[in-house]
Ligand SMILES: NC(=O)C1=CN([C@@H]2O[C@H](COP(=O)(O)OP(=O)(O)OC[C@H]3O[C@@H](n4cnc5c(N)ncnc54)[C@H](OP(=O)(O)O)[C@@H]3O)[C@@H](O)[C@H]2O)C=CC1
């Protein structure tokens with residue numbers, strides 16, 4: 109039995125995670141955490157009497173084996189630090205951790221001998237998109253990324269888009285794209301820039317999570333696209349990571365690294 113605490117249980121992803129725990133025989137929910145957590149949620153979400161409800165890190169006392177985190181960029185670093193310091197294996201979907209923060213957490217995980225996973229995307233289509241984009245960048249160094257999300261998303265660019273750019277940058281010959289005398293006549297119209305790779309973020313109601321990577325070469329183009337139409341699509345990856353997390357002694361980044 110794997111005992112689980114869910115941070116961000118009242119959010120869109122937290123809701124999916126509670127359903128996942130419910131339908132997975134070897135998972136047991138022992139605690140939930142959110143900033144505006146309330147005892148009223150026990151009835152509303154049909155939480156068992158022995159599930160502890162927390163509204164601050166300072167309050168948390170738990171025997172959880174795994175900490176699932178789908179909270180907010182502003183909270184995730186302290187949450188994961190707390191989990192590692194208390195011997196709880198983190199499975200983190202929350203985006204927004206900086207490279208420096210990830211390094212700190214990885215060092216802490218190694219010191220504490222408590223492993224886990226940080227994944228900007230638990231969907232197989234996105235994992236494969238990043239893999240294929242990294243490969244294509246060897247042959248198509250001119251590339252731009254467009255990510256499209258629901259209009260409640262707090263961070264831009266998406267963690268997946270940023271990670272895609274990082275993967276591409278590993279294989280792409282660094283160079284300036286576009287006309288050398290290009291000028292923006294409307295501020296920021298060319299998008300964000302990660303090591304010369306432009307990222308464009310779209311936020312619209314109706315969308316869930318989608319990404320296109322556009323490669324252009326002389327007389328040809330390659331477009332790689334993935335679509336997450338439903339948040340349930342992330343749950344296979346989360347389930348796999350939770351099963352694996354208690355056996356890990358280091359903090360991995362990217363679902364592909366524990367598959
Ligand atoms: N890796 C992946 O595959 C995926 C990652 N994500 C990422 O997961 C994160 C959450 O997304 P989503 O569920 O849509 O977001 P929501 O806004 O729907 O939910 C956020 C949850 O986090 C809680 N929360 C917010 N701030 C804090 C805090 N300071 N301390 C504790 N709890 C807090 C909220 O509770 P309250 O309302 O009480 O503040 C709520 O329960 C985002 O970073 C998103 O990018 C999303 C989808 C897939």
Ligand SMILES: O=C(O)C1=N[C@H](C(=O)O)C[C@H](O)C1
Nearest residue numbers: 203228229261266267268317
């Ligand atoms: O906020 C979301 O919805 C998502 N966030 C993650 C990201 O920022 O990449 C993963 C997926 O795109 C959904």
